[in-house]
Amino acid sequence: MADAPLPQPISPTSPASADDAPLFAPRKQIYPQAVKGRFRTIKWIVLAITLGIYYFLPFIRWDRGPNAPSQAILIDLANGRFYFFFIEIWPQEVYYLTGLLVLAALTLFLMNAVAGRLWCGYLCPQTVWTDLFYAVERFIEGDRRERMRKDKEKLTAKALAQKTLKHFIWLMIAWWTGGAWVLYFSDAPTLVYELATFQASFLAYVWIGILTFTTYTLAGFMREQVCTFMCPWPRIQAALTDEYALNVTYRYDRGEPRGSMKKNEVLRKQGLPAGDCIDCDQCVAVCPTGVDIRKGLQLDCIQCGLCIDACNNVMAKIGRPSDLIAYDTDMNVKARMDRQPEVRRIVRPRTLFYVGIIAVVGAIMIGSLAMRQSSYLSVMHDRNPLFVRLSDGSIRNGFTIRVANKNLDERRYALTINGLSHTKLDIVGGEIDQEGRAVLLVGPDQTLEARVLITSEAIVLPSSTDLHFTLTDLTSGDVARMNDHFKAP
Structure with missing residues (x-):
């Protein structure tokens, strides 16, 4: 058996092998041409x-x-x-x-x-x-x-x-x-x-x-x-598109076979197939991403429609119908080739679903804005300790409250607490009026934090009792509410 020939090294002028080909193609400078349309x-x-x-x-x-x-x-x-x-x-x-x-x-x-x-x-x-x-x-x-x-x-x-x-x-x-x-x-x-x-x-x-x-x-x-x-x-x-979505489309049912204007005119006179595309490449010249739309829908295409304007200008010069490139679908292109009617379905379940969700979310936001209150109340129970037993046997709980005044003027608020009888209310950062309510003065468009102490005179209490905090704007009468719990042994 004859010896196999030794492999020859690739010279600098020899074509590179597939393994030596660059992984990424070099960037091609794009010079988009101006177009009117x-x-x-x-x-x-x-x-x-x-x-x-x-x-x-x-x-x-x-x-x-x-x-x-x-x-x-x-x-x-x-x-x-x-x-x-x-x-x-x-x-x-x-x-x-x-x-x-x-x-x-x-x-x-x-x-x-x-x-x-x-x-x-x-x-x-x-x-x-x-x-x-x-x-x-x-x-x-x-x-x-x-x-x-x-x-x-x-x-x-x-x-x-x-x-x-x-x-x-x-x-x-x-x-x-x-x-x-x-x-x-x-x-x-x-x-x-x-x-x-x-x-x-x-x-x-x-x-x-x-x-x-x-x-x-x-x-x-x-x-x-x-x-x-x-x-x-x-x-x-x-991944979101479907066959009914309109995209910038080259209507190859009209454009193919391509050829020069003179050649295609000769073919038409002879009754032979001749497309409207004269291979002028104007659609490519005006594209800001350098896409040839005649190769079909591509990831690079941003659907700006400039190729439509360029092609329509050429069609007007050579006396052919406009919209060889247009917003269309491949489904309609194939339908025309098969002598079938075109289908355009902008209103369909997908679009109705999107419109419906947009309407629902928009209505919720508008309704929420229309009904929102100008005051906000936040209540936070002390974590450690949850309660304190005083020397006389009564139980005291501490809360941190935060009152937000969303109005553009100073407001007075009254805080009342319900859910537990025989209680004493003290507040740090406010005052107690004659009716036993905690009164707070909050500046315009500001938030006030205060410390509230609630003491129950009852010696025997459930381990947790619901409390209802009610904040009333003494100027407008708006009410904000928040619930928490009174803790006991």
Whole structure:
């Protein structure tokens, strides 16, 4: 048997083996081309509205009275308050925040059930700020072809000046983004003055620096990588979608077989199959993530609709019907190929379920806000000891009470305790009136903590007796109640 030939080493010019192939494909620079059309206009409108709200909302004033901040939306961490126009949320009302998060999640699910990644394509902060950065880049350095040409050529003084100006404007946008964020946590005009005169707290400058860096990096450099690799929503929405959800779809029943415009015209005259797609690649050129939508629905696609505008512009030039790319479903594409009627079911059990849950959660939150009281009572029994036997044989229990006055003026409250007869009430932090009630004075929008001592003159008592604490606002008559227990041997 002849000896097997020895393996030859791979030369530097030889093709690499499969084992030597890189694990990750290198990043391809994407140069999205500007496009005009219906969906691009919608994106500009959404961008203007969302950024206008974000940047200028902290400066809107709302008169709440002399003892409350006048900023319409304010997250007052120092005092544990969240102000939203006429609504004031206290720390113990964190369930309202939970309700808002539930509503946000359900709205996101509903949007996905109706038309796929609408959030990603139009409302996501990453999309909005990246669009703004792209607009600055095009205005200074030119559109797709000009930017590609400049990046290939040797850097000139003009190109360097353009890039410097571009990055300066990017940094200013990112800086104002971070600055606007901290304005939601303090009085905006005051904080702007303090920031400008370097009198603001060190923490404010730190957060502005962090958000400036993240905005500049994510919107200026990482861009589509955030949507493709960092964001979990594409993976989640893929599990939530169904066959009726509208997505940006290449209608291959119309587009295939592809070919040049002249070739396809010849085929049509001969009665042979010819698609409307002329393989111009404009749908790829305008895509902010570099997706070729003709390959089908892909994880990278953010469903922004710019490829629809680009394709419609081409179809108008070559005299073919619009919407070769449109919000559609693969199910409808196959139905048209089989000469079957299309099915569009926006209203279906899935969407009705989401709408119903949103309505229920929203109604609960609105009802809770409408019926919530302006006073809050908390009672905590002493843990150690649970009770004390005095020298005369009577039993005393100690309680710590906390009274919250959510009104914007000073209020007097009366505390009464029922459930146990022949008792004596003492309070530290208040006074006892002639009727035997504990009276407390609580400042506007403040919380008062007091110590209550209840002494029973009875020598024989059950080991636990129910107590009913009633707090009455002597101004408005509002009542807050809390139950606890009187402990005995």
